[in-house]
Amino acid sequence: MVHAVIVKQVSTSSETDRDVFLKTMGILCQKYHKNVANVVGFHLGESISECVYEYCCELSQVNNGHISFSNRSLYEIICSTEKLPLHVRLSIAVQCAEGLVHIHSLLAENPESHGTILFGNFRSDNIFLDKNFVPKVFNANLSTFLGLSVGQQCTASVDCIHDQGSQIYYLDPKDVSDHLFNPKSDVYSFGVVLLELITWKTARFMSGGRAHMLTTDFLDTYRIDHSAADLFVKKVYDEEGKCFLHEAIDIGVECLELDVQMRPEMSNVLSRLRIISAAQSIRSKLMSAQTKDNGDDRPSQLVAPTPTNNAVKTPPTVVSTISLGILKKITRNFSNSALVGEGSRSKVFYGVLKDGNESAVKKLDPDEEIVVQVSTISRMLKHDNVVQILGYFIKGENCVLPYEYAPKGSLDDILHGKKGITGTQPGTPLSWPQRVKIALSAAKGLEFLHEKAVIHTNIHSRNILLFGNDVAKIGA
Numbered sequence: 001m002v003h004a005v006i007v008k009q010v011s012t013s014s015e016t017d018r019d020v021f022l023k024t025m026g027i028l029c030q031k032y033h034k035n036v037a038n039v040v041g042f043h044l045g046e047s048i049s050e051c052v053y054e055y056c057c058e059l060s061q062v063n064n065g066h067i068s069f070s071n072r073s074l075y076e077i078i079c080s081t082e083k084l085p086l087h088v089r090l091s092i093a094v095q096c097a098e099g100l101v102h103i104h105s106l107l108a109e110n111p112e113s114h115g116t117i118l119f120g121n122f123r124s125d126n127i128f129l130d131k132n133f134v135p136k137v138f139n140a141n142l143s144t145f146l147g148l149s150v151g152q153q154c155t156a157s158v159d160c161i162h163d164q165g166s167q168i169y170y171l172d173p174k175d176v177s178d179h180l181f182n183p184k185s186d187v188y189s190f191g192v193v194l195l196e197l198i199t200w201k202t203a204r205f206m207s208g209g210r211a212h213m214l215t216t217d218f219l220d221t222y223r224i225d226h227s228a229a230d231l232f233v234k235k236v237y238d239e240e241g242k243c244f245l246h247e248a249i250d251i252g253v254e255c256l257e258l259d260v261q262m263r264p265e266m267s268n269v270l271s272r273l274r275i276i277s278a279a280q281s282i283r284s285k286l287m288s289a290q291t292k293d294n295g296d297d298r299p300s301q302l303v304a305p306t307p308t309n310n311a312v313k314t315p316p317t318v319v320s321t322i323s324l325g326i327l328k329k330i331t332r333n334f335s336n337s338a339l340v341g342e343g344s345r346s347k348v349f350y351g352v353l354k355d356g357n358e359s360a361v362k363k364l365d366p367d368e369e370i371v372v373q374v375s376t377i378s379r380m381l382k383h384d385n386v387v388q389i390l391g392y393f394i395k396g397e398n399c400v401l402p403y404e405y406a407p408k409g410s411l412d413d414i415l416h417g418k419k420g421i422t423g424t425q426p427g428t429p430l431s432w433p434q435r436v437k438i439a440l441s442a443a444k445g446l447e448f449l450h451e452k453a454v455i456h457t458n459i460h461s462r463n464i465l466l467f468g469n470d471v472a473k474i475g476a
Contacts, residue, residue, distance in 0.1 A: 005040065005052050006037065006052070006053040007053075008053065009048055009049070009050055010049050011047070012048065012049040021049050027110050031106065033098070033099060035098050036099045036102055036103065036136060040052050072128070073124065074092070074128075075202060078196060078202055087280045088133055090248065090277035090281075091133065092135050093193075093248070096193065097269055099135070103186075104183050104267075121167055122193065123170040123192070123203070124196050169204050170193070171189065172188040172189075173258070174258070174260070184263050187255050187265070187266055187269065188263065190255055190266065191251075194252040194255065195214055195218055195249075198245065198248055198252065201214050219253065244280045247272075247276050248273070254269075255269060264395075268394070268395050275394070321391065321392060326354070327361055330352055330361070331361050340409070341409075341410065343462060346362050346363060346364045348360050348361065349363065350405065351402070353390065357404070359403065359404065362403060363399070363400050383445060383448045385442065385444045385471070385472065385473050385474060386474050387403050389401055389403055390402045401476075406467055406475075408467065409465070410464060410466065411438065412461035412462040438470055439472075441472040442464050442474060445472070446474055462475075
């Protein structure tokens with residue numbers, strides 16, 4: 001059986017070099033990750049040492065001792081392929097971020113890792129994608145690349161991938177001058193790659209007969225007018241897709257902050273991108289199903305889903321991040337005096353946002369999967385009988401989602417009084433017409449979710465929220 005490996009050679013001529021190399025190998029050999037080219041072995045030499053990685057490319061054929069590789073780098077795909085659908089590009093970004101977070105977590109788990117060489121070489125020509133566009137981050141460490149070789153039963157010659165010296169376009173200018181690489185160095189580089197995915201242009205591209213720097217041109221335009229950044233993006237055919245695109249752009253711009261302290265952590269970038277990617281993926285599937293149902297041959301991303309009942313859908317809006325400071329201020333630091341409800345995994349507080357909208361601010365347990373699911377459903381499925389999200393803050397242990405406020409509380413409040421709130425009593429008994437109206441509007445909301453292939457799994461009276469004129473909405 002033929003096994004391809006990637007061998008990289010590193011100078012270890014001094015005792016310090018050898019010590020750093022051993023520390024780095026010790027860290028990289030600890031855990032496997034599907035989005036990283038993982039280390040499978042190494043050799044420590046007196047002056048030159050070798051690191052052996054799993055192969056990033058699939059062998060497509062072996063003829064006369066020559067091996068071809070079917071995987072291509074993200075850089076090559078951007079240069080030679082029509083722009084991929086937005087949900088695919090966002091998925092690539094999320095998985096690359098997962099790979100970087102994995103590498104950073106290894107350092108956090110290993111205090112002795114100080115001085116290892118794990119940062120500063122993240123770029124699109126070091127990201128290889130398989131036929132399903134699943135990326136592997138390679139060359140995120142140990143910067144001298146020699147090429148590919150094949151071990152075990154094959155001694156064939158192999159096509160080499162050469163470092164073109166392009167890393168300069170992905171590095172924080174301060175890192176270039178000071179050589180002080182750290183996790184925030186990767187955040188900057190990730191911002192460049194994210195802009196490449198969004199604009200489908202490489203970090204250095206030709207236009208009008210001259211070379212352009214993507215980061216310089218894009219940021220100059222963005223700072224003058226955020227909406228002018230659309231000039232770098234081909235036409236987006238619906239407003240909701242445009243919203244997701246702009247949220248991703250905002251993340252990329254934050255990653256490119258020259259002030260290192262202002263850049264987000266990779267874990268925060270990953271959390272936010274997961275939400276955008278999950279929402280866009282659901283949106284793409286819904287539109288694809290709608291296109292198939294209509295017998296329409298146009299690309300699925302050009303077709304917006306059509307509501308199947310008579311309820312009026314709210315127009316797509318940008319759901320922005322809201323700072324934790326603002327959320328603490330409007331809820332009096334999440335005090336009991338602002339508490340209006342609680343569940344098994346969350347507490348809900350009352351607050352008024354800067355735009356004057358009353359909000360039910362839900363503070364969730366730090367379970368990222370739940371946050372992604374809740375915020376995705378809330379943003380994608382806009383309906384008169386489904387409660388809408390007004391913003392979000394997700395970072396570390398803080399997962400906070402402000403929703404539109406239900407002035408009459410929940411059905412549970414009416415029936416039993418507010419749980420956990422001192423002195424509350426059940427509300428005035430509902431008339432028969434009120435009960436029917438509440439049941440009917442809640443059923444419409446639930447019907448809408450089921451039509452969109454969403455199973456709520458948590459329907460009960462506390463999640464049926466009451467608004468004016470006895471309109472009920474399904475809460476998350």
